[in-house]
Structure formats: C-alpha cells, structure tokens
Amino acid sequence: MANLPAPIKDIQFIADEVLDLTGHYQKLGVHEELDAETFVTVLDEASKFLHEYVGPLNNPADAQGCRIEGNIVTTPDGFKELYKNYCESGWSSLDGDPEYGGQGLSYWLQLILGELNTYYCPGWSNYPGLTHGARELLDHFASEELQAKVLPKLTTGEWSGTMCLTEPQCGTDLGMVATAAKPAGDGSYRVSGTKIFITSGEHDLTENIIHLVLARLPDAPEGTKGISLFLVPKFLINDDLSVGERNGVAAASIEHKMGLNSSATCVMNFDDAKGYLIGEPNQGLRIMFTMMNGARLNTGIQGLAATQASFQNALAYAKERLQMRAPEGPKYPNKPADPIIVHPDVRRMLLTQKAFAEGNRAMAYFAGQQLEVIKHSKDAEEVKRAEQILAFLIPIIKGFITETALEATTHGIQIYGGHGYIKEHGQEQWYRDARIFTLYEGTTGIQALDLTGRKLLQIQKGQIGHMADIIQDFINQHDTPYNKQLQKALDDWQDITAFITRSATKDPNEVGSASVDYLMLSGYVVLAYFWARLHNSAEHSKGQLGAEFYAGKQKTAAFYFAKILPRIESHQASIRSGADSLMDIQASEF
C-alpha cells in the first residue's frame, strides 16, 4: 500500500492564500509570530514525521488490530514506540499551554495536525485526538485543583483522555444515561456503571488514562437535566502527580469493528470508581455540548483527510494502470494501452474526490478560524458572530464532510476496479475506516436534526443568517465565472429554508423528514461558495505553488459547478414532497 506524503501545498493554499492566516492572526492579536512560512514549516515537519513513523503502520495495524487479555488492552505493534516518539517530539503538545510543557502554537495548527494524523492512519489519530479533547474540556471546566493534577501530563501526552458517554441502552438519547455517582463524603464520588464504544478506553500507550464520564447523582432530575460530568482516572493520582493505586475502572472487552481497527474501542466497567465532579451538578451534558463544536469539526476533518488519502492513491493508480484506449483514440500508442486517467468516467470519480477533499478543507479551516475568533477575540460582537456562524456551520461540516467522505472513498475503490476490493492496495481500508465518521460524534441524522430543528428553526428563527450574507458579499465583491450559479444556489437555499420554516409549523414530522436532504443541500451550497473562493484565489494567486497547481484548482471548480452542485435539485424536490410519504406507512406495513 502506498504511503504518499500529505498534500502540504494544498493545505498551504487554503490557509495562506484563501483564508489569509497571517491577516487572521494579526487581526486577532495572537500567534503573530505565525506567518505563513512558519505555519507551513511546522506542518511540513509534522508531515515528514508522520510519513516516516505513522504511515508505514497504517495497513499492518489494521490487519493486526488491538487485543485484550484479562482487562489489558494491547495496541498494534509499533504504536507504543510511535506514541513515545510522537510525544517526545512535541507533537502531542502543539497547542498546549507552555506552562505545562506545551508548544503554545495555534489551535488551527493542532486541527491540521489531526488531519495529518488521520491522513496517515485514522486509527492512530484517535489516541492523540481524544486526549486533546479531554484536555480542552478540563481547561475550560475543571477546578484549578483538578487542572493542576491532570493537565500537565495530559499536555505532554504522558497520560491520555477519554469521553465516556454511550451506554448499552443509550447512544443518541443521553437522557437515558444510567451510570450512577454517589458522594463519598470527602468531596469525591463513587461511579458505577457500564459505558460502551469508549475510544482509547484502555490501551498500553500511557501510564494513566483520564476518563470523563457522564453519570447521575442520587436524586438527580430525570432525563438530560440530571446528568453530571466526572473525572475518573484509571490510576489514582498522588500529590506529586505520580500514579497511585488502581481505581475501580477497567475494560471488559473491545469491539470488533468494520474498520478503525488500530483504535481500541472498549466496553468500560466502572465499579465504585473514585471520581471528581467537573463543573456544577447536573450540568454534564451542557459542558459536554460546549465542547461539541471542536469535536464535530475534528470529525469532519477526519472525513476530508480520508477523502484526500483515497484520492491520492486513486490518482497515482489512474496515472499508472494501463487499460483500454482513450475515446478519441490512443494517447500513448507505444504502450499496450492508455493509463485509465484518460477515461471520462475515471476522471469523474477522481474529480469528485478532489472537489470534496479540497473544498471541504476550505470549509473546515474556515470553521477553525471562527473557533479561534471565539477563543481569542476581545470584540464581543465578533465572538457572537463567530458563534452564530458555527452554530449553523458545524452540523453541516460534521454531516456533509463525513457523508461525502463515504462517497469519495467508495470512488477510491471503484477507480481501482477489482484491485480496490483487496487489501493489498489499501483503498478498501479507507472506506472501512471512514465509515465510522458518519456515526460517531452524532450520526448524520442527529447533525441534520441539530441543523434543521435546533439551529435553523429554534435559534435562527428560520434564517440562514451569516452564511447567506457571507456568500452574498462574495458574489457582490468578486467576479467569478460561477457567480450566477452561486447566486441561484443561494436563492434556492433561501427558498427551501423558507419552505421548511413554513411547513414545520404545520407538521412536527416535516423537520425530521426534510433534515438530511436539507443538510446535504446546505453542504453543497456552502461548498459551492468555497469552490468559487478557491477559483478566485487561484486566479489571483501568489504564484508560489506553480501554474499547474492553480490551473487544477480552477478546473476543479468548473467540474464542481457542472457536475456536483446540480445535486441540490434532487434534494429540493425531495424536501418539497413533504413528510407524508415517510409517515403514512405503518410499522407493520414495512
């Protein structure tokens, strides 16, 4: 299987030329030392490290998977040494607080590091990824005392983190959480219950694991209002931050999955485990959901990283595999056949992958910038605007980018023909690994309900809001060959939004019925905006990446507007057909 270097030029183009990272940080007044050159150098170094140490493990680690004996979980061969090397090289602490040994670099860089980790090995990416998420949550919500106990070693990567939400009887419906926490009398709690699907719940990479656990206090209100958040360490923590005795939490088993086999997905039993309350009682879900934007953005980025990897492998194969002749006649008459990249349908699949990988990257990085505005801006209005943008954009990013990753990675198999189905070339693994992204961190259906029900109707009162303004401003200010099509798509989006807003008042089923169509349609319109921007940036480029690079961007924009954006037609028609065709059929008639 290929281990192709990550597309640093593409990352550079989006971050520097499309989204003006230098101006972004100057305006925010943070990371001003992070000019484009430094930014790219950091990522180039990261990519080199991962290419050397992570990429070669991707296939064998999938084949080997994780193992459990008793309650000891062993990660694939090479992960332990890799993890140590990764942390010692400073990658675990890229945006960590220098006070705790972190590098103090930007959140955006950390996001892209997550992309690179996934690009080289999705299963691996979740070990540093989850720790970073836990660290961020604790940084916001834990008491100073708790922070002092766990943040230093979470920052260096000596310890790792988990999020323990799901239980056998509840995934989406966290109001049904049954894990119980009772006060121990000394300010701590005793946590008991079973959690499932816990990523990195147990493994052999770190000396301690910090679990963030949703549980109910005695006499807590029913449902979502009665859930609190607890920190439960695998080993109790001594005052000198060394690990003490084993706590009452252990892996009962690991899941056998379709993919992501190098990531340990555990069933965790908490048996009178010592835990510490994070935040106020019964605020657990609120705290968890505060972290959701970052978590969902990360998952969207995992989707585009898988898309990118599958695309690059397929592109290399399409240039090299000789089969049949070009429709206009032989392009390489001296070879026994032409490379398959001459065939229009192979190009259709490659361009679809390319359009998704590169356009979705712009969409995701744009969201990353908004998160940095929220983190750093001192302008309350600007922060509010960024929050409103993200409220609407994050479910689109999570839902749309991961769904398009499924399509892209299946094209990645198809371009290889039968060779795509065998393990040798690695293309089938990208599909298997990517398949989790539309499921975890909230399924596509949940993203769609969040977008259509909660964000669009409840919060934005039926208005697309900032995203519509941003797109309209772009059209007004730039002259691209796609302005007319983009304007039409924006108008259609507004119209269908108004349609849903009206119909939702008449039938409570209309929101759910329209939701995934609406999410996908919104994704295609937003992606059209970004492809218009990419086209524009390529046209007025800095020239630093070479003429062919910019020509490729412009021609991919043309493809997107010609072949992909028209998908919004079908989604509109489906939405306008309403809820009846979904709701009329009785369960017994299925």
Added chain:
Amino acid sequence: MANLPAPIKDIQFIADEVLDLTGHYQKLGVHEELDAETFVTVLDEASKFLHEYVGPLNNPADAQGCRIEGNIVTTPDGFKELYKNYCESGWSSLDGDPEYGGQGLSYWLQLILGELNTYYCPGWSNYPGLTHGARELLDHFASEELQAKVLPKLTTGEWSGTMCLTEPQCGTDLGMVATAAKPAGDGSYRVSGTKIFITSGEHDLTENIIHLVLARLPDAPEGTKGISLFLVPKFLINDDLSVGERNGVAAASIEHKMGLNSSATCVMNFDDAKGYLIGEPNQGLRIMFTMMNGARLNTGIQGLAATQASFQNALAYAKERLQMRAPEGPKYPNKPADPIIVHPDVRRMLLTQKAFAEGNRAMAYFAGQQLEVIKHSKDAEEVKRAEQILAFLIPIIKGFITETALEATTHGIQIYGGHGYIKEHGQEQWYRDARIFTLYEGTTGIQALDLTGRKLLQIQKGQIGHMADIIQDFINQHDTPYNKQLQKALDDWQDITAFITRSATKDPNEVGSASVDYLMLSGYVVLAYFWARLHNSAEHSKGQLGAEFYAGKQKTAAFYFAKILPRIESHQASIRSGADSLMDIQASEF
C-alpha cells in the same frame, strides 16, 4: 447476528401477482406444471433449507475466511458438509437437465435460488453460482464429447466450475490476455499463464474443478479477436468420468479482500495444463459475452439480495431499539423511549432500502422472464424482442441494482448507529460483501459504457426502444396516481437520450462523460415504472398476502415517487453540462 427468513411473500407477489408466472409459462409452453403454488413451494423449501444450514454460517465464515497451505485451499468450517448436503438435496441441479440427474425446473427458479443463496450468505452463493454459469456455457458451446465428460458431474455438483478471464495486466481490457495455448497434436492444447481474481479457483468442496480459460493460440490476431476459450480440468478425466491425474493448474495464493471472505478468490497458475478448445478458435470472447446477460443478471440479483437482508435486519432493529421520542410526542409513553422507527429520517432510510429491494426484484425477475423467452419461445419475433429488451436492460440491472445495493447497505449500517459499525450485528458485513458487486462481472463504468455507447448509440441508434414502449403502454392502460410523474420521467429520459445522441456525434468523450449519470437515470426511470406496476398490482391484488402487505407496497410506491425519483433531475443536469469539465484538466493538474 440475525438469520431472518427470506421474504418469500415478496418473491411470490412479484412472480405471481406482478409478473404472472403461470401465464408466462403457459404462453411459452414450458414448465406448465409450474403453477404459482408449486413455484412458491419450491422456494419456500429452498429458503427453509438455507435458513437452517447456510444462514448460521454467514458470520462465522466471514470471520474465518478461506485458507491456503501450499496450493490447497480450505473453505470455512461447515462449508464442506453444507455443500454435500446442498447437492444431495437437489438444490445444485434445480434447473439441470434430467438426463444428467437435474431436476428440470425452470431457469427463473434457479435465478431466485441464487438470490436466496446470496440472501443467506453471499460468499457461499458463488460456489454453486459459478458452477451453474460454467454448466450453461458448456451446454451451449462445448462439443458433445466434452459435454458428456463434464456436464453430468457439474449438474449434480460433484464437480464445480470457474471462469478464468482476468490477468494481472488486464481486467476490463481483455484484449490484453496473455495466457497462451498451444496445440498438443492430439486435439488437445497446453495452456500456460497466470489468472487472477478467480472465484472458486481452488477449494475443498468438490473432487474436480472445471476451469473455463481465455487464452491465445499461436499466431492468433492481436487484441480481442485472438482470444479462444479452453476447458482445463483440475484433474484429468478418465473415460469412465472418474478423475485421473492432476493437471498443470494450481492456486498460487488467495486474495485478502474487504468482504466475501468465505468465497475463495484465487491466483491460478496454468503451467502446460491440458485443455480442450470450446467452440471455434479466436471466438473465446464472443462465447463468453453470450453468457454475459445471465451472469450480469445474477450479479444484479446478488445486489438486491444484499439490499433485502440489510433492510430486514435494519427493520427489526428499528422496531426494537428505543431511543428518543417521536416528533409529535411519545408514541409509547410507558416505555423509556420510542422505537426508532417513529423517526422520519430512520423511515427515510428504511423506505429507501425497501424501495430498492422490492422494485429492483421486479426489474430483475422481468429480465429473467425475457431470458426464458429467449431460451424457450418458438416465435422468432418474440425472441428478437426479448433480446433487444435485455441488450438495453441488463447493463442497467447490473449497474443500477448493485450501485443502489451500496447505498442500501450503508443505510443498513446507519440505522444501527454505532452498533452498525461493529461485527456483532452483521450489518457491516452486508456492506462489505455488497461492495464487490459493482466491481465484478464488469464495473459500473463498464456497464454504463455498454449501455450508452454500444447498446444505445450503436445498436439502438439512439432509441430507448422497447422499454420506452413498455412504459408508455403501461401508462396508457393503467390508471395509477403516478401516471403523470412516470410520463414526465419517461419524456425526460427520451429527451436526455436525444441529447446524448446529438452530443456524441460532436465529441467522442461525451458518451463516457454522460454514461454513469445516464445509467443511473435510466435505472431510476425503469424502477419508477416497476413501482407503478407494483402499486397497480397491489391495488388489484389477489388478496392472498394480507391487507398490510399490499398497503405497504402502495405506500412504498408513494415514497419512491416522492423522494427517490427526483434524483433524475440532478443526473440530467450533470449530463447536460457535457464533457468539458471532465476533460479540460490535464493529468498533471489533478
């Protein structure tokens, strides 16, 4: 994992009520003993056998896979006993010639047996499936002497068959076949070369394996015109039909695949192996392609069987899994949550699966009837018409049904949420297994080129032909709520066909650029016709399957026209955008 009984009622509805199997056989003057009751009884018995003996092996056989030691391939535990039982129970010879110990039943029944085999275990289905294909080919093209040598034991299943086409350097492009056959002087040949992706190439189920091998004679013309077909047995065959010495053919390795793990996919080395010419020299591809309609129909049927199985598992889960409340408020206030089938988006996914499984079944069985017309009708005009229908319909069936199987089986995972990603529930296996169907027997791209280039433009001179007439006649003769939409879809189909016909004369890339969009659009229109027929048959039903059954069909028709058929809008727009956006970009600009 569930082992749910196959939907015999659904099969009965299509075969008996929609496609009038009794009238069909009476008109053809064959199998007149096969009334609807007998037909269904045979399938019911087959389903019971497979449910008991095949279904329980599906998951474990996937986990275990096939093994190779030296050149000996071992199938998963239980397959050897199962295969013996299957043959002894007469299932291998259902439509076999009674002269050779076959049951003399109909081809259509044999097709549905293939569906049932796939429904219970796709990997298993290919062992009897390939043998049946080899038997049919030999029945048409082998000399009487060869037939007498191999057909008896291929019919009973004591021996099995393969098709050896692909080589490392050629899959789609069979003109590049390099395997060589030279005359041995005694009327036989010596075959040498390497074949890959050979389904059932080597295994432990039968005492002999009959390989049908594409190879080149000395001085054969280059390309597709110089390929001949040879029968190469694993063991030479004595005059008394016992097996003699080992021939020079052996498995070199087996492939490690994404799915279909219980099917042995082999690399086969032919080393001066004794072979017998089938048909005339240099007619190998022509002979192989004569069998293509049946082979591609079978693959389409594998797609709908996987769709059906994934649907039934998802439906059972959706009725049982409690999570969240219905949008209108609790449907089961006494339970901790409502079953997820109350949620509109879960219904959207279930109905999509159902619409594909059941509508595609009608499409496939209709094609099966046409194949029986070709086999049995004495009316030359009728045979010609059936051939013309199939020329156009088979690439649609192969391409569209297998592509929709990918969509359906991914919904089958999504409905289960995270539980769909783990192996326990079997849903991820349906996706993995189904993923091969768009690849083997000609990829979707190849089906689309066959449909758009060869069949539509070259053979049908730009006319949809019979399928358009059949749909128009239905609209004229039946009053359904969907006539208007169906007429519009038919008109759109005619228009876009005319568009492609025109644009193809100007640019040779237009055909390939439009091809997959055109194939999918054609599939959606044809499926709309069958859903209108299903609706009509349910409305005027025999009543034998219960009111809920027929109501379900009518409501699924409503869903199909509301939510799925509008997809043709996007395909039309994509086709009309032409080839430029695919062809302008240079390979170096990707």
